[in-house]
Amino acid sequence: MLPSDVKALLESRIEGCEFHIQGEGCNFQVVAIGDVFEGLSPVKRQQLIYGALSEEIASGELHALSLKTYTPAQWQNAPENTNA
Template sequence: MQPSDVKSLLESRIEGCEFRIQGEGCNFQVTAIGEVFGGMSPVKRQQLIYGALGDEIASGALHAITIKTYTPEQWGKAPENTGL
């Protein structure tokens, strides 16, 4: 899989989020920014992303995923936000 494949899958399964994907093969880093994360615990945020990629994880197409989630307000203050 390519980062663009992972991004397309997430965009089609979770509305109202912006995704930034890095990685290659079956190992990816997912950064997700969206209002949907407001009021969610960190565990619930992770579960939302993992749930959206469940079939690909089960099949082995995705093996290792690192997830960071932010509301737009949190993203504006995040050190990783380079303004892209």
């Protein structure tokens, strides 16, 4: 699986989010930015992403995910944001 595959899956399953994906094979780092995370705990945010990829995780297509989730306001000051 390629980062572009993971991005396409997430974009088709979670609306209104921007995704930055790195990795290869079955191990990926996901940075997700969206209003959908507003008011959600860190655990609920991760559950949203894992839930969107549950089929691929269950099948073994995806094995390890490193997740970072931000609201657009949080993203403005995030260390991963190279435009900050």
